Amino acid sequence: MPKIRYMDSRTIDAVEGQTILEAAIAAKMPHMSECGGNARCTTCRVQIVDGLSTVGLRTPAEEAVGARKGWGDDTRLACQTKVLGDVAIRPLVQHRSDVFTFNLEESDQPAGKEQHLAVMFCDLRNFTGISEGMLPHDIMYIVNSYATECSEAILQNDGFIDKYMGDGIMAVFGLSDNQPGRICRNAVRAGLNIQDTAARLTKRLGDDFQLDFQIGVGIHYGPCVVGLVGHPSHRSFSLLGDTVNAAARIEAMTKNFEANLLISSAVFDQAPNAFVVEPSQDVPLRGKDELIKLYPVTGLAEDNTLLLVQQSLADILPHRREVGLHFYQLLFERYPDYRPLFPDDLDAQSVTLMNMIEATVVNAARPGDSLSGLRELGRRHAHYGVVKNESFDHVGECIIQALADLLGPRLTPELKEAWEVVYGTVANAVSDGMELAKP
Ligand code: HEM
Numbered sequence: 001m002p003k004i005r006y007m008d009s010r011t012i013d014a015v016e017g018q019t020i021l022e023a024a025i026a027a028k029m030p031h032m033s034e035c036g037g038n039a040r041c042t043t044c045r046v047q048i049v050d051g052l053s054t055v056g057l058r059t060p061a062e063e064a065v066g067a068r069k070g071w072g073d074d075t076r077l078a079c080q081t082k083v084l085g086d087v088a089i090r091p092l093v094q095h096r097s098d099v100f101t102f103n104l105e106e107s108d109q110p111a112g113k114e115q116h117l118a119v120m121f122c123d124l125r126n127f128t129g130i131s132e133g134m135l136p137h138d139i140m141y142i143v144n145s146y147a148t149e150c151s152e153a154i155l156q157n158d159g160f161i162d163k164y165m166g167d168g169i170m171a172v173f174g175l176s177d178n179q180p181g182r183i184c185r186n187a188v189r190a191g192l193n194i195q196d197t198a199a200r201l202t203k204r205l206g207d208d209f210q211l212d213f214q215i216g217v218g219i220h221y222g223p224c225v226v227g228l229v230g231h232p233s234h235r236s237f238s239l240l241g242d243t244v245n246a247a248a249r250i251e252a253m254t255k256n257f258e259a260n261l262l263i264s265s266a267v268f269d270q271a272p273n274a275f276v277v278e279p280s281q282d283v284p285l286r287g288k289d290e291l292i293k294l295y296p297v298t299g300l301a302e303d304n305t306l307l308l309v310q311q312s313l314a315d316i317l318p319h320r321r322e323v324g325l326h327f328y329q330l331l332f333e334r335y336p337d338y339r340p341l342f343p344d345d346l347d348a349q350s351v352t353l354m355n356m357i358e359a360t361v362v363n364a365a366r367p368g369d370s371l372s373g374l375r376e377l378g379r380r381h382a383h384y385g386v387v388k389n390e391s392f393d394h395v396g397e398c399i400i401q402a403l404a405d406l407l408g409p410r411l412t413p414e415l416k417e418a419w420e421v422v423y424g425t426v427a428n429a430v431s432d433g434m435e436l437a438k439p
């Protein structure tokens with residue numbers, strides 16, 4: 001039986017002729033695969049460190065991607081590469097936030113490209129004053145907690161973190177999207193999620209450090225120049241232009257407005273019915289003659305499902321293993337017939353299930369077919385034994401119960417309904433995939 005050695009991790013078994021991704025799924029080895037194995041997302045790409053002669057040739061789909069990106073022979077798509085003997089690999093994309101940087105580095109784009117984007121600046125309000133007299137270690141701890149949580153909110157909404165500057169964060173939305181409405185909704189949803197983060201940080205750290213976290217967020221939309229700058233040996237992604245400067249100034253205006261989330265009319269106009277705003281004001285931006293219209297935002301006027309679910313992920317994901325295991329415990333107590341379908345060791349299975357749910361929430365904000373990975377999961381379920389239509393209701397009931405047991409009163413009726421909607425979307429896509437796989 002061929003073996004696949006994941007560098008810096010464990011070795012898994014493969015069946016000869018299986019793809020690397022199929023073997024990873026069977027072994028519950030986490031491996032990025034956002035399009036579900038269709039040679040479209042390239043997140044499954046690996047470097048073949050050893051054993052190039054014991055893997056199959058490129059499929060036509062992989063051939064096309066490899067030629068477009070200028071890949072060497074050792075860069076392969078795990079979902080297309082068949083294993084014929086022992087092989088050692090290094091996954092190249094560890095996190096979804098790496099994908100954009102990889103794609104930019106591989107593209108033969110000219111030095112600069114103009115693109116319409118939403119640019120966000122965040123800042124921990126009054127932190128310079130508050131941090132005076134604090135121990136350096138405490139300052140780093142607070143800034144790190146804040147930066148980690150805000151970054152999650154940005155990444156969950158298809159944002160890209162351009163840089164951290166002390167307690168400031170600069171992010172951009174729309175790098176792989178061309179729908180202004182979706183780009184601006186994503187940026188504002190991230191901004192609202194960041195406000196929730198401020199409340200969570202106050203709850204978690206407020207007493208220890210006597211801090212009331214306030215995070216100022218400013219968002220602007222417009223043309224930016226995107227490209228790689230610097231010495232060829234040390235090039236980094238860069239975003240330039242008036243839109244960037246204006247976004248920074250809008251964030252600085254949050255103090256004058258006594259509002260924590262401010263957007264420009266350029267953002268508002270891309271989705272005028274999407275946001276709950278307070279009356280706008282026309283203000284001059286520092287260093288500019290003309291006036292700009294700014295709106296304080298307090299919520300989303302339309303569907304809140306994604307925002308609610310994203311906010312609750314911060315409470316759920318740190319406990320992903322426990323929630324997953326508790327779900328299986330509930331499922332087997334209530335429906336003992338399912339027990340024999342699953343392996344004895346449910347640890348990895350629990351984490352895989354929760355990762356899949358997290359990926360679904362994140363993909364919902366992104367362009368493209370966010371459900372293809374789930375349909376592929378459904379195809380695999382066609383071979384997992386007797387999975388019937390009503391099984392999806394049983395699984396859904398136990399997932400919601402596991403969340404209720406973890407979150408207690410934090411699972412409000414509104415949040416419960418939001419999770420039911422998300423589960424319904426997942427279950428429909430998985431069951432569609434199962435139907436497609438039926439002979
Ligand atoms: C929408 C809901 C579901 C999701 C998101 C889901 C997710 C998963 C995931 C991520 C895996 C790991 C293996 C893989 O990626 O192929 C898996 C395996 C499996 N699932 Fe599901 N599943 C769902 C519904 C169901 C239902 C309704 C049943 C029937 C009771 C079921 C039974 C199984 C079985 C038997 C396995 C294989 C275990 C093994 O042999 O390792 N799943 N599922």
Ligand code: FES
Pocket residue numbers: 032033034035036037038039040041042043044045077078079080
């Ligand atoms: S390209 Fe392989 S999983 Fe998307």
